[in-house]
């Protein structure tokens with residue numbers, strides 16, 4: 001790994017969230033979504049930079065700043081948070097030189113935006129951070145290299161590390177292989193392919209490799225991407241005639257982590273591109289790690305030459321965890337999220353939910369949220385009540401996104417068109433976010449597929465909705481009740497066929 005060189009690029013995004021350097025593009029999209037009268041306020045605005053959770057927006061005068069900080073703040077912060085997939089606050093600075101400018105050029109090619117990824121990590125350009133211009137209530141000091149370092153990592157999910165990964169007989173081998181690969185990228189097994197059913201920790205392992213590589217080799221360029229995003233980016237690159245940029249993005253890395261390759265099935269052109277990416281990286285001894293929901297030989301609509309390449313390295317599978325591992329996962333989750341639940345309740349949940357760790361964690365969150373809202377202790381009676389609703393007797397019929405959308409619309413008294421349409425009224429946004437959360441909980445659909453069901457929304461919007469509702473479940477009784485009632489209705493209807 002001696003040849004690693006740090007170009008200052010942020011590591012890739014967990015599930016493809018936009019990075020700090022993408023503020024310009026994100027801001028442009030947000031401005032486009034506004035009503036014309038609101039847009040007028042932002043004509044001369046200029047996104048300056050995004051530091052951790054604060055986006056700095058420059059405007060020409062105090063009056064405009066007042067508008068942004070007043071009536072537009074909520075909406076703009078919601079939109080920024082939604083698109084970045086985390087809470088973003090806005091700080092508004094005044095830059096009088098914008099007064100005379102035409103509407104700022106937000107096009108990527110001509111933008112004045114400072115791209116943190118090319119500006120050098122340790123020397124943020126003077127012009128990006130001007131604390132004296134920023135509203136004093138906001139903390140935008142980014143001088144600490146430590147803080148900047150952690151901000152650079154944010155696109156890999158910080159929770160998905162080897163430390164938080166519980167090892168059991170079902171995943172001991174893939175875990176060991178993942179550690180080996182992270183310790184000696186390009187040398188141990190190349191490629192490493194981990195396959196297994198949904199919700200068994202494949203994505204967690206991929207991110208853990210990314211974190212560990214970066215902690216061992218601080219200059220390593222690690223890129224994480226789902227195959228779905230890889231495909232979408234490839235299509236966009238062709239459309240925008242930017243194939244070179246696309247190629248550089250994926251071929252100029254030390255470790256490429258690519259999730260859910262089953263999505264490449266049947267996509268001939270993307271497979272072709274991926275084949276060349278694979279060869280370039282492999283020839284240069286760069287590490288490739290892949291996950292799939294099936295063994296490669298069962299990826300029937302994948303070209304032989306790709307399948308064949310996947311077999312060059314190590315193929316290993318994750319199995320559903322045994323009871324002990326499930327209990328250990330719940331214990332770890334409870335400790336990490338400071339959820340209090342006695343051992344018998346953890347065992348009970350672990351005994352009831354056997355095949356999907358995402359559901360296992362979801363059940364623990366529901367039980368503790370219910371207790372929290374009722375100011376009750378978590379005990380067996382309470383756990384039984386909550387889980388009875390969650391797990392029907394005699395197996396689970398399939399729940400479709402169409403059913404979830406129809407029931408969510410009916411429950412909130414809105415039309416399906418509105419629920420999946422562009423309108424952003426508060427009531428609608430909440431209903432939509434609950435619908436997206438339920439699709440994540442009750443179906444196996446990927447984030448982009450859920451986004452597609454809700455009017456072609458971006459997958460980061462779904463991710464944000466999922467996180468937000470998970471959080472609100474424990475904080476707001478109304479949300480907990482709505483989610484529980486709606487879950488019951490959806491399950492009832494699915495059983496009725």
Ligand SMILES: Nc1ncnc2c1ncn2[C@@H]1O[C@H](COP(=O)(O)OP(=O)(O)OP(=O)(O)O)[C@@H](O)[C@H]1O
Pocket residue numbers: 160164165166167171196197198199200201202203204205293329332357358361
């Ligand atoms: N061994 C483990 N220890 C701790 N947490 C785990 C473990 N395995 C999975 N999890 C947790 O379970 C959840 C689902 O895991 P993950 O998203 O990695 O599954 P996946 O196999 O990639 O599923 P999908 O194919 O649906 O994307 C995550 O929150 C993850 O942290």
